[in-house]
Amino acid sequence: MSNTIIEGMDFDMLFLVVNNGTGSRALQIAKKCGISGGTVFRGLGTASNSALKFFGLEDVKKEILIMAARKETAEEALDTLTEKLQLKKRNRGIAFTIPLANLLGNRNCVYNQDAHSRKVEDIMHQAIFTIVDRGQAEEVIDAAVAAGSQGGTVINARGSGSHETSRLFSMDIEPEKEVVLILTEQHTTDAVVASISNAMKIEQPGNGVLFTIDVSNTRGLF
Incomplete structure (x- = not known):
């Protein structure tokens, strides 16, 4: 296996959020396109559709697939998955790519100290990631929707930090976390971020972390 990086090689992270049970098929499709592999997370999708809320179906099980190539x-x-999974139809899923500065663990990749992530031209959408304690994701979603968002995806996780670790029977306990992923149009990002920050008091130590990333390509958004 070669450890030399090809001059001028650019990498992207491909995110795919699909209905439960679709992740494995999506990964197989991606592999046929040349992607070596990916990681699948379980999550919940939140919908702002009033009919779904009436029947108590606003939370739908999702699978989040993350791949780099x-x-x-x-x-x-991205194009193949859009076609095969019919992402142009509503409620089939969403996909987007993010430029990467460096990628390790992939064939022909070494760390480049001078690398910089590519600038996204003509930014139309951004991804907002908010990490909070378990049980607070709904508050994050509510704050985002109040600022114009259509909803988001909640991913279960674990966290460890000076403000989060407690002790039980002399053992450190790392509380479960929730990661909320929200895609917004670029011109509404600031309002959504401000709404979440005010509702969750993110700037206070131990209350969570929020960051935004420019998105280069999106599919499945309506």
């Missing part, structure tokens, strides 16, 4: 490969996989 060369920019050209990721774009091919």
Whole structure:
């Protein structure tokens, strides 16, 4: 296996949020496009559809697939997944790519100290990631919707930090976390971030973490 990086090689992270049970099929499709593998997370999708809420179905099980590949490969996989999974139809899923500065663990990749992530031209959407204690994701979603968001995806996780670790029977306990992923149009991002920050008091130590990332390509948004 070669450990030399190809000059000028760009990499993307491909995110895919699909209905429960679709993740494995999506990964197989991506592999046929040249992506070596990915990681699948379980999550919940939140909908602002009033009919779904009336029947108590606003929370839908989701699978979140994260894959990294060369920019050209990721774009091919994005187009193929859009077609095969019919992402142009409502409620089939969403997908987006994010430029990466460095990628390790993939063939022909070494760490480049001078690397910088590519600038996204003509930014139309951004991804907002909010990490909070378990049970608080709904508050994050409510704050986002109040600022114009259509909902988001909640991923279960675990966290460890000076403000979060407690002790039980002389053992450190790492509380469960929830990661809330929200896609917004670029011009509404600031309002959504401000609403979440005010509701969750994010700037106070131990209350959570929030960050935004420019998105280069999106599919499945309506």
